[in-house]
Amino acid sequence: MAMSPSPIKPATVLIVGAGIVGPALALLLKQKGYHPVVVEKVRERGDVGVAISLQPNGMKVMHLAGVASELLHGPPSTPVTQRWDEFTDTGEFLGGPGSELLGGFPEKYGMPVIGLTRTRLQTVLWDACQRKGIPIHTGWRLARLDDDDNGTGSSSGDKDHDDDGEGGGAIMARSEDGRSIRADMVIGCDGLKSRTRDLLVEKRGGTNKDPDFTGVVVLGGACPTPKSLETPAIRIWYGQEMAVISHCLEDGMSVWGLNYGREKAAESWRTVPAEELADEVTKTLALVDGWAEPVREMIATSRKMMTIGLYDRPELPVEQWYHGRCVLVGDAAHPTTPHVGQGANQGLEDAWHLVDLLPRCDELSPKTLSAGELEGIFHQLASIRQGPTTMMVQQARAQGELRVVKDKSPDARKKRDDLIRAKWQDVGALQGMFDMMYNGPFRL
Ligand SMILES: Cc1cc2nc3c(=O)[nH]c(=O)nc-3n(C[C@H](O)[C@H](O)[C@H](O)COP(=O)(O)OP(=O)(O)OC[C@H]3O[C@@H](n4cnc5c(N)ncnc54)[C@H](O)[C@@H]3O)c2cc1C
Numbered sequence: 001m002a003m004s005p006s007p008i009k010p011a012t013v014l015i016v017g018a019g020i021v022g023p024a025l026a027l028l029l030k031q032k033g034y035h036p037v038v039v040e041k042v043r044e045r046g047d048v049g050v051a052i053s054l055q056p057n058g059m060k061v062m063h064l065a066g067v068a069s070e071l072l073h074g075p076p077s078t079p080v081t082q083r084w085d086e087f088t089d090t091g092e093f094l095g096g097p098g099s100e101l102l103g104g105f106p107e108k109y110g111m112p113v114i115g116l117t118r119t120r121l122q123t124v125l126w127d128a129c130q131r132k133g134i135p136i137h138t139g140w141r142l143a144r145l146d147d148d149d150n151g152t153g154s155s156s157g158d159k160d161h162d163d164d165g166e167g168g169g170a171i172m173a174r175s176e177d178g179r180s181i182r183a184d185m186v187i188g189c190d191g192l193k194s195r196t197r198d199l200l201v202e203k204r205g206g207t208n209k210d211p212d213f214t215g216v217v218v219l220g221g222a223c224p225t226p227k228s229l230e231t232p233a234i235r236i237w238y239g240q241e242m243a244v245i246s247h248c249l250e251d252g253m254s255v256w257g258l259n260y261g262r263e264k265a266a267e268s269w270r271t272v273p274a275e276e277l278a279d280e281v282t283k284t285l286a287l288v289d290g291w292a293e294p295v296r297e298m299i300a301t302s303r304k305m306m307t308i309g310l311y312d313r314p315e316l317p318v319e320q321w322y323h324g325r326c327v328l329v330g331d332a333a334h335p336t337t338p339h340v341g342q343g344a345n346q347g348l349e350d351a352w353h354l355v356d357l358l359p360r361c362d363e364l365s366p367k368t369l370s371a372g373e374l375e376g377i378f379h380q381l382a383s384i385r386q387g388p389t390t391m392m393v394q395q396a397r398a399q400g401e402l403r404v405v406k407d408k409s410p411d412a413r414k415k416r417d418d419l420i421r422a423k424w425q426d427v428g429a430l431q432g433m434f435d436m437m438y439n440g441p442f443r444l
Helices: 021-031 056-065 068-073 105-109 118-131 195-203 274-287 293-300 343-357 371-404 410-425 427-438
Strands: 012-016 035-040 051-054 083-088 093-095 114-117 136-138 142-147 159-161 171-175 180-183 185-188 212-224 233-239 242-248 253-261 304-312 326-328
Touching (some): 012 021, 021 035, 021 056, 021 118, 021 343, 035 180, 051 056, 051 118, 051 343, 056 105, 056 343, 068 114, 068 118, 083 410, 093 410, 105 427, 114 118, 114 253, 142 195, 171 185, 212 293, 212 371, 233 410, 242 371, 253 274, 253 293, 253 371, 274 304, 326 371, 343 371, 410 427
Parallel strands (some): 012 185, 035 136, 083 233, 185 326
Antiparallel strands (some): 083 093, 142 171, 171 180, 212 253, 212 304, 233 242, 242 253
């Protein structure tokens, strides 16, 4: 591991990406005395994606970041998920953990499972950053990271932020349009197509490959919650070569997602234009002809629809999670498909572990860290997180394949349905799986 000759105070932490993990990490770092600065490539906060489910492990991190209460109680308040029910396409019950298990999550794990729109989640996080005086520079797309070993690096173009540090090593991050920010540490929270990851892998002498298409596409929508689905629950209906998943959101709305197999698809989160919505609804209803009524009702009443190709990446070797003063967390390190609902939750766990490993950095107890010491911390982080995140990515991919059963024979479908029935009957295994996922990253 390279040792820097001159230690510096790691005051300014540049966070690349203000999706989910970036702003949550910024809030945690601020509490530990650091000076986080967030950059985000999009120009303005928009209506992002459809929805997301936060589970107890991620919600515990949100609690420490100071936003769990707002996420839960609003306004608007978020319904707490009470059940998890799975059905065949025609509505025959296959099984699932009922309210005796899910309803007990707050007591057992400290936090419940909730579903909410991504737009609301991002609004809560960005507003909290603003209240804490954490800058989020929008329209700032990372292009390059240069070592600035003697602290004399100069910026080209507009300077968003000018921290002198204390000499010694630092990093000069440069945007595509020529702006620069000098930081003591850079954390890549820039998601599936992370530029930070490209740069770190290159610094290690490798070439970052493109993410892998998993052969599954999700066509999703937001709609008013049908009367028959008012008990807040995660629900999945399994059909031939496709499955529909839904959960309740705030404001009496629900989200549904139709998962199906396809040879090729872009990752892009393409919202169906308003003028095409009625046609898209009709086409989608044709795909679920004969399915249970609530599924058809959700699709028929959709107010927004979106298609997303699902991608992930193979595991990143521990040494490639970091280089010098830079490290990756969240999807930048381990992008996953959504089939176990853990992508963001695992990214939040990364954020907590990173902040837990870093020493306090505030006026009262100044702490200096060399690049070598930082690499030691980043190595510990990657060593803790690589195993669990790899397992989640693999489980999610397997779960996605199970949902869309690409083998078209009726036998394959029956086998899948039998597997699901058996899975939900093994209460001990189920409890073990929840414990493994939700006991981390700390007890509340
Ligand atoms: C359909 C779908 C449903 C999902 N549902 C769930 C769920 O229910 N629960 C769950 O836990 N996970 C879910 N996930 C996964 C979850 O969305 C991701 O794991 C999560 O968003 C990762 O958070 P992140 O902050 O690491 O990255 P992101 O949320 O992707 O944020 C990255 C940010 O970086 C910005 N950025 C990118 N490049 C640059 C650059 N060069 N410079 C500056 N900024 C940049 C981007 O604009 C973006 O704002 C789902 C994923 C999909 C596709």
